[in-house]
Amino acid sequence: MLEIAETVLGCLDSGTQTVPFSGRPEGLTLEQAYQVTAKLRTLREARGERRVGRKLGFTNKRLWPEFGIDAPIWGDIFDTTVTETGEPWQFAAAAAAEPKIEPEIALGLEKIPEPGMDAASLLGCVGWVAHGIEIVQSIYPGWRFRPKDTVVAGALHGAYFLGPRRRLSDANRGDWLNALSRFSLTLSCDGDEIGGGRAGDVLGGPVLALSHLVELLARDPNNPPLLPGEFVTTGSVTLAYDISAGQVWQTALEGVDLPPLEIEII
Numbered sequence: 001m002l003e004i005a006e007t008v009l010g011c012l013d014s015g016t017q018t019v020p021f022s023g024r025p026e027g028l029t030l031e032q033a034y035q036v037t038a039k040l041r042t043l044r045e046a047r048g049e050r051r052v053g054r055k056l057g058f059t060n061k062r063l064w065p066e067f068g069i070d071a072p073i074w075g076d077i078f079d080t081t082v083t084e085t086g087e088p089w090q091f092a093a094a095a096a097a098e099p100k101i102e103p104e105i106a107l108g109l110e111k112i113p114e115p116g117m118d119a120a121s122l123l124g125c126v127g128w129v130a131h132g133i134e135i136v137q138s139i140y141p142g143w144r145f146r147p148k149d150t151v152v153a154g155a156l157h158g159a160y161f162l163g164p165r166r167r168l169s170d171a172n173r174g175d176w177l178n179a180l181s182r183f184s185l186t187l188s189c190d191g192d193e194i195g196g197g198r199a200g201d202v203l204g205g206p207v208l209a210l211s212h213l214v215e216l217l218a219r220d221p222n223n224p225p226l227l228p229g230e231f232v233t234t235g236s237v238t239l240a241y242d243i244s245a246g247q248v249w250q251t252a253l254e255g256v257d258l259p260p261l262e263i264e265i266i
Helices: 002-014 030-046 061-067 119-123 147-152 173-179 206-218
Strands: 051-057 073-078 089-091 100-109 126-136 157-162 184-189 192-198 231-233 248-254 262-265
Touching (some): 002 030, 030 051, 030 073, 051 157, 051 206, 119 173, 119 206, 126 231, 126 248, 206 231
Parallel strands (some): 051 231
Antiparallel strands (some): 051 073, 100 126, 100 231, 184 192, 248 262
């Protein structure tokens, strides 16, 4: 598993690609893929990177037919891949392999979420909510892979741009719980609307997506559970769209107190 992790890290660092590991003679199981997740985290931490959260991928079932996926996956997020200040943001398209854009909701944890919690209890573990933009990439040519390959590739994470945080309190959690299950989002490029989605497209809403991750980690012997101080990106509200230099992308949300975001692709 270490050799695979080293190959993946080399691709992520250089923006290059490789053959999907599931198609190699030795094969690869999903459990082994998450073992690679642990090895990849060890390699990144050894060179000074710090894990700051987890990302969910493919929580939006509308993405499944395009990529041949049949279940969500997750990966680590590091301080070196997150930008929280400096909007309007810029991202260099050449820094990633076949990059795509995904608008998301991020949940910052202040308590440990437990398996079996209902939505209200889960949101009680959340200290802040933010809107973010993830840039995903494929270290496999043409975005052709199997689910286990996406896990191995750090859940296809490239970069994350985190918008302003909205603090939650006991007084407003009920309002947030309602908003996070009902909001809508539109994504535009150079002033033209490209796509949209609703909260329910993400496994029924970001809080329920968090529940899915908690359950996955509870069954994972190779990776740690979520901890206070981490944040979770809950997956793309829209489809994923190719990006290229010269574009300016914007988001807009309705039904939730989160500001629009803008990112320039250079």
